[in-house]
Amino acid sequence: MTALAQPVLTPFGRRPGALNTVVFHPAGGGLGQYVTLLSRLARRGPVHGVRAVGLVPGEEPDRTVDAMVERYLGLIRDLPERPNLLVGWSLGGLLAWETGARLAAEGAAPAVVMIDSFAEPWSAYGKPREGLLADIRRGGLVPMGPEAAEAAGRTAAAHLDACAVHHVTSRHTGAVLLMSCAGAERERQIADWRRRASRLAVTELDCGHFETFGTGHTSTVLRHLDTFIDASVGVSDAHHLHPEGTR
Numbered sequence: 001m002t003a004l005a006q007p008v009l010t011p012f013g014r015r016p017g018a019l020n021t022v023v024f025h026p027a028g029g030g031l032g033q034y035v036t037l038l039s040r041l042a043r044r045g046p047v048h049g050v051r052a053v054g055l056v057p058g059e060e061p062d063r064t065v066d067a068m069v070e071r072y073l074g075l076i077r078d079l080p081e082r083p084n085l086l087v088g089w090s091l092g093g094l095l096a097w098e099t100g101a102r103l104a105a106e107g108a109a110p111a112v113v114m115i116d117s118f119a120e121p122w123s124a125y126g127k128p129r130e131g132l133l134a135d136i137r138r139g140g141l142v143p144m145g146p147e148a149a150e151a152a153g154r155t156a157a158a159h160l161d162a163c164a165v166h167h168v169t170s171r172h173t174g175a176v177l178l179m180s181c182a183g184a185e186r187e188r189q190i191a192d193w194r195r196r197a198s199r200l201a202v203t204e205l206d207c208g209h210f211e212t213f214g215t216g217h218t219s220t221v222l223r224h225l226d227t228f229i230d231a232s233v234g235v236s237d238a239h240h241l242h243p244e245g246t247r
Helices: 032-042 065-076 091-104 129-138 146-165 186-194 218-233
Strands: 009-013 021-024 047-050 085-089 111-115 176-181 200-205
Touching (some): 009 032, 021 032, 021 091, 032 047, 032 085, 065 091, 085 091, 091 111, 091 146
Parallel strands (some): 021 047, 021 085, 085 111
């Protein structure tokens, strides 16, 4: 089943466990990049993935980060268990942060993992638009047919516009991990999040933003994720598996 056939909030693992995770889509709206990540998290407990509205022909994409967060909060509040971990790459990490900050106002703060996300608009948003949109589309699912391709392109453009104007004003009191990709803005990126997070851990990824889930880098992401969960989320699972090549 592809992301285009799924509801907005989809279960990817129902195994009982102390960890209850929600994973948020990056710009472009699909969850295709997260296959290995979702599988890894599902070993520790229930996992749900959030895909963007707009990918199904006939849907209109949300055009601000706040609109996405409000929509997803309504779905998350209906889950049987409150999530204690929110994860996302790029726009997905920003959505995880903003959703986590709002959930923290209602109860315990969930832990947040942001994979190369920015609290202030990333300078790349000011670069030639078509090239950036091509990078976003290249990392997502391949749409089936011209109507689906048009919907995917429209959604990616809406997300790019939303990211380009969003400034994080919320703070977060829970445990937060930022995985920062290589680039000239790494120092500023980390400093921006440190001003907003009282419990920020930072790890560095030796790759560019759009290479994060490419060959050779996903294993590093998973290793950092496991370490953070064991140390900061209060969920240690000695039985979760480390497939060959992902230690």
